[in-house]
Amino acid sequence: MCGGYAPRSWLGLGEEKAAASAFLFRFDPASPGDGLATAKLPKVGGPGLALIDRPGEGPRFGAEDFRVVFSVEGTAAEGRSWLGTGYSKLPAGGRSLFAEGQGGRAGLTGLVVYVAEGDPESWELDGVVWKNK
16 A cells, blocks of 8 residues: 655646655555555655645656656546655665566556545635635
8 A cells, every 4th residue: 555645735736846855655564664665755855845736637746756647538547656756765775666677567456535624725816827825
């Protein structure tokens, strides 16, 4: 199981969002304490490019650190991961959230999204660019 946390939402407005508190994680319930299968990977190199929010794309953390690629039908079809550009590598130096030998790609068997309760983000048009208030 793997995923990420972001304090900002995806709206498909074509933004690259900064978030110092964003992180990725990997968790294997079969071996939760071994330090290899379980890891929390913080954002590195400053808060910039923590999230990439492009129209027609799924969630994307960093340039290629972790992203969900949707199929033509709009279902989550594949996860891709190449760690080290915007988020930490695994403790043993691994470059993917997925098992070794998968080339940084894995078919997704499920996708769960959690959202916080509260007021929605508000946006205003500043010329030709939408900006968060």
